[in-house]
Amino acid sequence: MSPFAPSERQAVLVAIAERLGRERFAPRAARYDREASFPFENYADLREARLTALCVPERYSGLGADFASYCLVSAELGRWCGATALTFNMHACSALWTGALADDLDMSAAERARHEQHRALHYRRIVEDGAIYAQPFSEGGAAAAGAAPFGTTARRVAGGYRLSGRKIFASLAGAADYYGVLCTEDKPAPSLADTLYLAVAADAPGVAVEGEWDALGMRATVSRNLVFTDVFVPEEAELMPPGIYHQAARRWPHMFLTLAPTYMGIAQAAYDFTIAYLRGEIPGVPTKRRTYPTKQIAAAQMFVTLEQTRALFLRTIAEARCDPAKPERLRAYAAQYTIMENTNELCRLAIRTCGGQAMLRSLPLERLYRDSRCGSLMLPWTAELCLDRLGRETLYEPGERDNEGKGR
């Protein structure tokens, strides 16, 4: 793929997302946001358009989108409804990670056969039954940042596992059919390599949704808490064979960039709104403000920031691969940081530039602003952690000690 020109296939997929977004999702977004309710109607539309099977490989009757294609579609969805795009990320990436990404990883013949058998089941559920998958990883400790094993544990029993633990901020809580849970195999002194990735049926005995979700932004993600109490999970629920998620996280780091396209879409939406507003094209607010030089400068600043952000986004998604070279990996952190921070900055500038009438709740800008604030908080690649990694990895090579000279 040329980083700056989508393929014909990508253009078709993006056009489907654009049609749904413009005609269906955008008009519904304010209501879902106000109610903090899950966009079920949007998901019915995504199913009908077959986008829920976007990343299911073609040989399993999906649309077979690769990493870059997924990112382009996700960014387009984000333009129209951030919460739909963000939750769609959790669902679509359950298929992307177990599909195209997993194909790049090393597995023994037995592991590969086991993976093939299990993912066929998951893909059948998505394609034939319209099942939706979530990705509840966060627990509030160090695990979601990749710094410690997950506290949620799975004990091996006949035919599968017994799962117990608690997840916070689980987007699609109460809406997904399956929760793709990252947990640790219950054994003495477990390490990150003992991470398991299991799809737990939402209606399995012992699964409970708890707490409220009344958040600043991304309200329609309904990211409530999940509690698992000794839940029986059959072996075929494995989304990856034991040990393979850990390999994926090390060798396919761009897998964690998949949250960023949503925010790239929000950045575009904030820019589009501002231009339309200043030109007097927003229904109900016909005041033309483009004649003022300060507005023109602000529009120019927004354009520059948007294009800088998009350039890094497109380059990074085009070079994503297994075992990326160090500059590619570092660029992925830089892209995540840039997209998340610049999107919020663009929304801030959009409100300042358009003015008071533009931040009323009857218009989408204040929602874009609130949604945009969430991007930098998302583990494992929060804005802070991207800077941490960049700071360390630009200055040190793997294996070099990074505590030299401390205290001098």
Ligand SMILES: Cc1cc2nc3c(=O)[nH]c(=O)nc-3n(C[C@H](O)[C@H](O)[C@H](O)COP(=O)(O)OP(=O)(O)OC[C@H]3O[C@@H](n4cnc5c(N)ncnc54)[C@H](O)[C@@H]3O)c2cc1C
């Ligand atoms: C809208 C929204 C939807 C979400 N949906 C999901 C979801 O579907 N699934 C899911 O698993 N999670 C989801 N999350 C959770 C998200 O990924 C984070 O886990 C959550 O925001 C972390 O909460 P916290 O900031 O309180 O975490 P804390 O762990 O308290 O981290 C606070 C900050 O400290 C820094 N930090 C954390 N750990 C380290 C470390 N080891 N070293 C140095 N600095 C560190 C980071 O910069 C982090 O931002 C969602 C979050 C939001 C906002």
